[in-house]
Structures are given as C-alpha cells and as structure tokens.
Amino acid sequence: MKKRKPARRLTAVIEPGDGGFVALCPEVDIASEGASIEEARTNLIEALALFFDTASPSEVARRFQREVLVTDITSAARNLMGREKQSAAAKSRFAGSPCESSPSR
Numbered sequence: 001m002k003k004r005k006p007a008r009r010l011t012a013v014i015e016p017g018d019g020g021f022v023a024l025c026p027e028v029d030i031a032s033e034g035a036s037i038e039e040a041r042t043n044l045i046e047a048l049a050l051f052f053d054t055a056s057p058s059e060v061a062r063r064f065q066r067e068v069l070v071t072d073i074t075s076a077a078r079n080l081m082g083r084e085k086q087s088a089a090a091k092s093r094f095a096g097s098p099c100e101s102s103p104s105r
Helices: 037-054 057-063 083-094
Strands: 013-017 020-025 030-034
Touching: 013 037, 020 037, 030 037
Parallel strands: none
Antiparallel strands: 013 020, 020 030
C-alpha cells in the first residue's frame, strides 16, 4: 500500500479567462483552467497532485516558493483601458511570437 504524502496548504488565484476561469498556484507556478470557478479550482488541485506525485524532490524544491504575499493595491494610473481591450491589445501585439503561450501552463 502506497503511503500518502501529507497535504500542503497552498494559494489559488482564480481569474476570469477567455470563456472560463484560470486558476494559478503561485507557490509552484502551476496553472489550470475550467468553465466555472469550481471546475478551475478542481482542475488546479488535480494538476498540483500530479506535479507533486511525479516531480523529483529537486524540481519541487526549485519551484516551491514558501512565502507568497497577497495584498490589495490601488492604482492611480490615468487613461486605463478596459480589461478586454488590454487583453485584445496584448494578444495582437504578441500573436505569433515565440513567447506566445496558452492559459494553462
């Protein structure tokens, strides 16, 4: 019988994405997505379990950030574009570039 590893308490940041939600765990930089908040959360939990079950101890140690600080900030920037316009502008600016990536890492 395989011994179960102890549970880890991690952070999940969930944001609206293109037609769904994107969930990110900043401690290990693992992300997933889903059609709903709960699905994105569940998919992130599965992705994290897969990572911790298959990654070498050195890979976990290299990626793991023990301390993630989350706080609110206020921006006084002028001429802010709407989130949708920013996203569309970023996509068109980086479309086809070698750095282009999908929402799920």
